[in-house]
Amino acid sequence: MGPQKRRARLKRVIRLAIAIVLLLVMLRWFEHSQVYLPSRALEAAPAELGRAFEDARFKADDGVALHGWFFPADTNSPRARIAFLICHGNGGNISHRLDLCAALLKTGAGVFVFDYRGYGQSHGRPGEEGTYRDAQAAHAWLRQKGFRGGDIIAFGESLGGGVVSELALRETVGGLVLQSTFTSIPDIGAEIYPWLPVRWMSTIKYDTHTKLPRIKVPVLVMHSRADDLARFSHAEKNFAAANEPKAFCELNGRHNEAVWEQTEFREATEKFLKLVESRQSGK
16 A cells, blocks of 8 residues: 555544544433533522521532522421431522522421532532532531431432432432432433434433432332323332332422422322331331
């Protein structure tokens, strides 16, 4: 082969390599943009709930600065020692979860809601391992406030279900709530984009279904048959994979509707808290 042919072949190889690299970068960008939809602007203030709150500033173990709001339970509440730790979904920020906080506060427990890195006033850029570290940092913040690990109820909304299922493996929690949660990112991605090799290309997992058999605390799964993003079958599979004691609540409405305003949500949350409390007291 002559020098000119070798140079021509080398150029083709280089162009092909560049094209492959660009394709991979585009795929990673597309994947990330589909999973994380953060909003920086806070569109509501915690004072709108008309009760005491604490503006929390803390850091993940890799130094990323995080932000959240803590709403303590009423001082005379028999559940003042219990706190819900909310890990929210992939869109917006904590300012869009005030109604959820209000619903959970009605149980008599405290509520801590925080933003993952890249969301709201939290610094950094979101990523799977980063969100896990952020949840651990929020858990540590509650521990520093005096809450025992067993008195922290990890509440995962949608993507947050994938976060709290990992949190339950890394830290001590008293219970796990999965609201409108999918089995894994590859599973739901394959449903939304059936023409793409999602399972092959996916690097973001949030594999709740695989983790549930290793979680040994009470689990509450809440989902709607009308969910237009995560099919009801995701909840059925997650519930089947979870260990006893566990409970299932069928909600109504689409994925992004305010399901926490429903009677079914309130009743299921109350029953679940009683289940956690009875387990802790040994009854």
